[in-house]
Amino acid sequence: MADLGNIALWIALLIGLWGSAVAFVGGLKRRPELARSAERAVYVQWGLLFLASVGLLRALLTHDFTIEYVAAYTSRNLPLYYTWSAFYAGQKGSLLLWAIVVASFGSVALLVNRGKYRDLMPYVAGVVSVVVTFFVAAMVFSSNPFERLGFTPADGNGLNPQLQNPGMTIHPPMLYLGYTSITIPYAFAMGALISGRLDTGWIHAIRRWTLLSWLFLACGIILGMWWAYVELGWGGYWAWDPVENASLLPWLTMTAFLHSVMIQEKRGMLKKWNVGLIIGSFLLSIFGTFITRSGVISSVHSFAQSSIGYFFLIFLVAAAGVSFALLAYRWPRLEAEAKLESMVSREATFLFNNLIFIVIAFSVLWGTLFPILSEWIKGTKVTVGPPFFNQVNVPLGLLLLGLTGIGPLIAWRQATPGNLKRQFLWPTTLMVLTAAFLLALRMSDGWAIGAFALGVFVTGTVVQEFVRGTGARHRLHGESYPLALVRLVGRNRRRYGGYVVHLGMVMLFAGFAGLAFKSDTEATLKPGQAVEVKSPYGHTYRLVHQGVSQYEQLNRFVSAASMDVYRDGTYLGVMKSEKRQHLNSLGRPTFEPSTEVAIRSDIREDLYLVYAGSVQGTEEAVYRVTINPLVWWVWYGGMVLVVGGIITMWPGGGGPTAASRRRAEPAGYVAQVTA
16 A cells, blocks of 8 residues: 555656646636546546555554554554654655645635636636645655655654644644645635736625635644643743744635725725735745754754755745746736725735734744845844734734724725714714723733733623624514524625634733743752742632652553642542653653643633653652633633634625625626536
């Protein structure tokens, strides 16, 4: 199966080269038989990559240690579910996952649209073929997952302990799905630019694809934050790490697109923005892959330094050159159909929204690239840390949070004083009262006060919209309030799903604001000794060290330190933090010891306990105790955001507007290709 998988990769490369060539020739020369051949080439590539994936998975599950990748990332005593996740734990396997996921999405897009957008589909097939073929070429010529060893080791190295976490069976696939699915909107955008079909037809085709990519990335980012929080033991969940930033960048630009596309559908404005944002999102996804795999930036998430980084750099430069050249060529055709009539309007608010998203994305990109640029120019790598990112992005994020409440409610074209008063009187009043209340409590952090006050403002605007809409249905149709609410959301999923996303963002910002009140305490304790820590809410935690126990568990040797936990004199239970030394099936240590933290969480705060080690092998233990306020709101805010995204994307209410359909030229929307 492994040899068959290797052969499948080579055939997929040849098929991809054929499909890439005939797709563009067929589209430009209007040769429908070549266009159909290109589409079939995508399906064949998918089949070949599926065969290669089955071959690699079988090699992993059967512990075929003659294959270098299998020996590097598995061992005989690795639990089955982590053996499965070894498929994408390393660079070679993750490239195969990228390739088959892009081919899968491309095949689905071609099947779903086989009777629509026929002027665009040859180019969509061509772009998908080019992207898939690039990943296949990277495997074949640089990082082949089926590369053989010259000998057969008795056991493999096993999986990195930091990856042996339930979240890591979900987090990487979600990011891969988010990164790869943006290829489909990019392919439609390229098709629109090449063919000149710049009506809103391509916008209709990609809205749900973009939402899907945005949703996968959101899930991946939240799961990555949770993994960093529970696995790395540093007491936080976001460190502005380069690879964290790489996943955030396309999410920011896609979020901007999902807002501005509504303006194009409603008023025929921001066309240049929308094409540029889709191109930028795709290029940023390739950029994230480049910095993860090139080794140019040091990160706990990145793969080892490899020559494959040059493949991605060349592809990134080529894709950017072609994309922006096409955009420049079609620039005159992307003029807005309407003018901005007032700075106090929904159009202006969404434009400001886009500008802030782009400024945040640029600041994150600049901070991520600065160490590379400084080393190239001065020969010394200057690291940009969290203070820079926080100083720039905290005020921008709060401004964005405020616009989250303003944008959906302010009137189109030009808001009147009456409209502003009707929509914002009560939310603004609640915001001011919240700020005054927090100041009265002597809360000292101004950014945190701003986050909580603006969060109340946005929540007020959202609740107000739900109450008004539900009340209107109750009066018009005589429905009960719960039924009216369900039908309101069901028939306006795009609008009210967006409001749910905004509530999720409010919860996330509240959680982020809690970091302002984080506290750390270190203590070295003998059995029976205790340490006390104060909570921002006035509680006193007393932690009593019980001792250190050692035992073997699954594929690791564990040293566990236990503490009895009391809050204000009330016994809460035992918390246990561990040091784990992973072993292979021969009993030999693999990798460095890892830390397993203990967390006690509620809606107000987390008690976060890390066993840092013992003193000279005795039961005297070194601990770090962290109080993290409002972390619960981050995880559950992420869940609410995802639920809102699913509501928005769900088929049904809230499709393209009538104005948007009128702007879609019939030929570009439903034309058929005849032989």
